[in-house]
Amino acid sequence: xxxxxxxxxxxxxxxxxxxxxxxxxxxxxxxxxxxxxxxxxxxxxxxxxxxxxxxxxxxxxxxxxxxxxxxxxxxxxxxxxxxxxxxxxxxxxxxxxxxxxxxxxxxx
Ligand SMILES: [Zn+2]
Numbered sequence: 600x601x602x603x604x605x606x607x608x609x610x611x612x613x614x615x616x617x618x619x620x621x622x623x624x625x626x627x628x629x630x631x632x633x634x635x636x637x638x639x640x641x642x643x644x645x646x647x648x649x650x651x652x653x654x655x656x657x658x659x660x661x662x663x664x665x666x667x668x669x670x671x672x673x674x675x676x677x678x679x680x681x682x683x684x685x686x687x688x689x690x691x692x693x694x695x696x697x698x699x700x701x702x703x704x705x706x707x
Contacts, residue, residue: 604650607677609642609662612669619645633657635664652691660687 609616616620617640624631624645634643642661648654663683667674674682694701 604643605658609665611662611665614640614669616640616642616662616663616665619643622646633661635661635668637668638667656684656687656691659691660684663687663690 600674605620606616607618609618614637621643622645624634624643625665625698626634630645632645632648634641634671636643636693642658644661644664648657660683663686664679667683
């Protein structure tokens with residue numbers, strides 16, 4: 600784990616995404632909490648976000664974007680963000696609340 604407890608890399612399908620912290624992360628419209636960029640295989644979290652449940656949900660939100668990209672899931676544009684948010688919060692709770700499920704799913 601690197602500073603802040605974030606995993607340094609996350610493998611999603613055939614891609615290995617680098618997890619980065621960037622101060623003042625923004626796009627043209629203003630500050631972003633997270634960004635998924637498949638062109639350089641990066642998942643970037645705004646460095647000012649304290650380590651919290653919210654930051655974990657932001658990372659998972661970006662992971663879900665990467666999963667959709669890798670699996671070629673294409674949602675209507677207006678659904679991309681709300682579906683990513685809904686799945687991020689749902690999976691964060693599911694994984695936390697069911698450690699035996701995680702153990703079962705991840706055991707080889
Ligand atoms: Zn998003």
